[in-house]
Amino acid sequence: MKEKNKEILEEKRTMLEDFISREEYKPLRFKEFVGFLQVPRGEKNNLKELLDQFIKEGKLILDQQGRYRIPGDNIKVGTFAGTQRNFGFVILEGEEQDIFIPENATKGALHGDKVMVAINEEQTGKRKEGTILDIMERGKTELVGTFEKSKNFGFVRPDNPKFGRDIFIAKEHTMGAVGGHKVVVKLTKFGDGTQNPEGKVIEILGHVNDPGVDIMSIIREHDLPVEFPEEVMRFLNQIPEEIDPGEMKGRLDIRKLQTVTIDGEDAKDLDDAITLSKEGEIYHLGVHIADVSHYVKEGSVLDKEALKRGTSVYLVDRVIPMLPHKLSNGICSLNAGTDRLALSCFMDINSKGEVVSHRIAETVVQVDERMTYTSVAKIVEDHDEEECRKYEALVPMFYEMLELSQILK
Structure with missing residues (x-):
């Protein structure tokens, strides 16, 4: 049954790709897609999921009027690389030159985010410049940093300087951390170009001066898997200690x-x-x-x-x-x-x-x-x-x- 559903989904995906690749295709709203493709009421959600997937893949963009457009030559999808000074760059796979993104054009993108960028037609320098149109996928939802406490709230300075902005921590989400604690923060709001991200402390690794905390910070920052899953450990029981x-x-x-x-x-x-x-x-x-x-x-x-x-x-x-x-x-x-x-x-x-x-x-x-x-x-x-x-x-x-x-x- 699963294989059959998979085949049907692939057929619909192919049909949609053929439809938007036609020369006569013009940007359509969702309702217009439903009408043109004669999508039954019970399958509208499937169409919406496919369109969302195409946006993630960079095959379509959703403009401010709610129309699904084919990206032009000046629209690219890449990975945002942040800096301490809040401007950044978009790294494009397979291309040598990155796209410079001024601070006022990042749309709140954070280091590692998958973004859609519009390359400016008029360039002021040798390097291409652009504006972030959409944050398609967040690169990280958890960060490691140093907690600092103020009277009514706290904030975390990320260990990775490329994240640029401090993370605001409401008083009820500090988990009892004190100034100088190394903590793991889960982002709850990603902020925008004017507001800092918000989060909550989910783990206290220890004080910055405690032995071993620096190593644990590296492990958690890079999501290194310390323990093996239980299913792997069970699998090991089948392996002998000496060769037969x-x-x-x-x-x-x-x-x-x-x-x-x-x-x-x-x-x-x-x-x-x-x-x-x-x-x-x-x-x-x-x-x-x-x-x-x-x-x-x-x-x-x-x-x-x-x-x-x-x-x-x-x-x-x-x-x-x-x-x-x-x-x-x-x-x-x-x-x-x-x-x-x-x-x-x-x-x-x-x-x-x-x-x-x-x-x-x-x-x-x-x-x-x-x-x-x-x-x-x-x-x-x-x-x-x-x-x-x-x-x-x-x-x-x-x-x-x-x-x-x-x-x-």
């Missing part, structure tokens, strides 16, 4: 190759390893990446969450991971002395640095040593006797790595 022998079937077993990871001292998610040997003038280089895709199947809740996060975020005192620690620090981490599944690229490189052959394979690896940049540097640069004795079996490979790195520079 059956999972090795059909994979190239390279556990006997001398293999190392090289990372920083504090690294915990060791997701790549290398092997290297030399035969005559040919270097046999292997790069092995933990096979996360074996456990994170495309379309799974974990895959969708990782896609949403995009990357791990490294802050001063913590890491906000793309994948839960059970994966990134566990079965998908190439820890020394444990069997792990990997995707490997084997390259044969000659003395000129040319890759003469290569192949990619699904593999089973076992890392011999978890090395650090410091330890390897002590061996190949400082020739540290103690470090060389400690990793005696690996020293020849490290010098071959040094040779190859110099060839590849």
Whole structure:
């Protein structure tokens, strides 16, 4: 049934697009659309929703007379970038030059808002200037800032200076915040060119001088997801902590190759390893990446969450991971002395640095040593006797790595 409704909606959308793209199309009011398209009474709301969607997409604009117009060449849709001085710019996707928006032409747009802008025909300088016609979609509804208290009300100075304006907080919406508190504010009114936005405090992060508050402010300002959803954590229960022998079937077993990871001292998610040997003038280089895709199947809740996060975020005192620690620090981490599944690229490189052959394979690896940049540097640069004795079996490979790195520079 849902699929059928979706098909009907797409048909109506196509019909409406065809209608407004005709050369003879002239701006119409909503009632005129209903008449021209002979829309039944019960489907008027559907038509209104489609027209609203076209406005959001920049295909139509609603003028002051209530007519739906096709945007002209001087009408663009973009993202508003604010400044401390209350003027701004509209960033247009795919275009190099931004549109300058004077303070009196912003229509109350805030940093990050999706806006419709009319580019002025007469330009006073080299940069194009424009006027905001409509705020199509708000970029943010919550902000982080510093609370300041006055006698009968409060206000919040946003951490991001591009928001330009302070947020007015009525006395009953301060949540007990005092001057100097870092707070999260939910915007209730967005203001306009003359009035400041209004909001209410929904979370107090702590005083600006409290340890850790600065980091939490960054996390909340950028909407970084600290915790994983419950459905993701439940999905993790299906993933084993050690690989099953059956999972090795059909994979190239390279556990006997001398293999190392090289990372920083504090690294915990060791997701790549290398092997290297030399035969005559040919270097046999292997790069092995933990096979996360074996456990994170495309379309799974974990895959969708990782896609949403995009990357791990490294802050001063913590890491906000793309994948839960059970994966990134566990079965998908190439820890020394444990069997792990990997995707490997084997390259044969000659003395000129040319890759003469290569192949990619699904593999089973076992890392011999978890090395650090410091330890390897002590061996190949400082020739540290103690470090060389400690990793005696690996020293020849490290010098071959040094040779190859110099060839590849």
